[in-house]
Amino acid sequence: MIVDSHCHLDFEDFSVDLDEVIDRAMENGVGEMLTICTHLSRFQNILDIAERYSNVWCTVGVHPHESESEGQKTAERLIELSRHPKVIGVGETGLDYHYNHSSSEKQCQNFLSHISAAQQTGLPLIIHSRNADKNMIEILESEYKSCPFTGVMHCFSSGLELALKAVEIGLYISFSGIITFNKAQEVRDIAKQLPHNRLLVETDSPFLAPVPNRGKRNEPSYVVHTVSQLADIINVNQTDLINITTANFHTLFDTR
Ligand SMILES: [Zn+2]
Numbered sequence: 286m287i288v289d290s291h292c293h294l295d296f297e298d299f300s301v302d303l304d305e306v307i308d309r310a311m312e313n314g315v316g317e318m319l320t321i322c323t324h325l326s327r328f329q330n331i332l333d334i335a336e337r338y339s340n341v342w343c344t345v346g347v348h349p350h351e352s353e354s355e356g357q358k359t360a361e362r363l364i365e366l367s368r369h370p371k372v373i374g375v376g377e378t379g380l381d382y383h384y385n386h387s388s389s390e391k392q393c394q395n396f397l398s399h400i401s402a403a404q405q406t407g408l409p410l411i412i413h414s415r416n417a418d419k420n421m422i423e424i425l426e427s428e429y430k431s432c433p434f435t436g437v438m439h440c441f442s443s444g445l446e447l448a449l450k451a452v453e454i455g456l457y458i459s460f461s462g463i464i465t466f467n468k469a470q471e472v473r474d475i476a477k478q479l480p481h482n483r484l485l486v487e488t489d490s491p492f493l494a495p496v497p498n499r500g501k502r503n504e505p506s507y508v509v510h511t512v513s514q515l516a517d518i519i520n521v522n523q524t525d526l527i528n529i530t531t532a533n534f535h536t537l538f539d540t541r
């Protein structure tokens with residue numbers, strides 16, 4: 286079974302038909318999903334979803350976009366909320382200098398509290414990075430040196446140097462529907478250069494629906510298109526890639 290390692294099942298887009306969405310995922314071989322927290326103010330909704338479905342896990346965190354509105358939370362608050370058996374990661378966090386919905390200072394501060402929570406709990410970090418390669422590399426390097434942590438660079442669309450640095454410190458790299466987009470040749474070229482034991486797949490739904498569903502609402506069942514594209518890119522068969530990415534997910538995340 287495939288794991289969708291990053292989706293947002295609490296978003297409005299799924300408010301009327303979440304049961305059907307989860308059923309369709311299962312029918313398409315997607316056995317588990319990790320629904321990712323973006324707002325602490327919505328954490329309870331996320332937890333409710335994770336508690337309702339036995340094959341859905343969740344995280345706790347503040348998206349870089351919300352660093353100004355919600356990012357003043359301390360690592361202690363994140364740690365406290367992470368003490369629930371369904372919470373298996375910290376994030377999503379990171380840096381987004383493409384949209385700059387929050388200042389870079391606030392984004393860095395917010396990111397550092399998440400890293401600290403990950404260092405203290407041992408939970409993997411879910412890292413979002415866009416147009417921020419240089420800063421991201423600096424922070425990952427120096428924080429890892431001061432105290433190791435684990436995690437995943439989600440929806441990877443950054444440069445090769447960041448990918449290799451992340452792999453060097455033990456992080457995983459997750460690919461989304463972006464790898465099915467025509468213009469994403471650079472991302473496909475990077476995927477070929479990564480060790481198979483660090484690869485994950487995700488939808489990032491409701492965003493970024495892969496070809497042939499591009500433009501529609503994305504949902505976990507569509508991760509099959511990302512799987513088949515990634516299998517072609519790295520030249521392994523689809524069943525092997527499913528086994529590899531699912532095993533990787535369970536190595537990184539503790540789903541007991
Ligand atoms: Zn993200």
Ligand SMILES: [Zn+2]
Nearest residue numbers: 291321377489
């Ligand atoms: Zn996300």
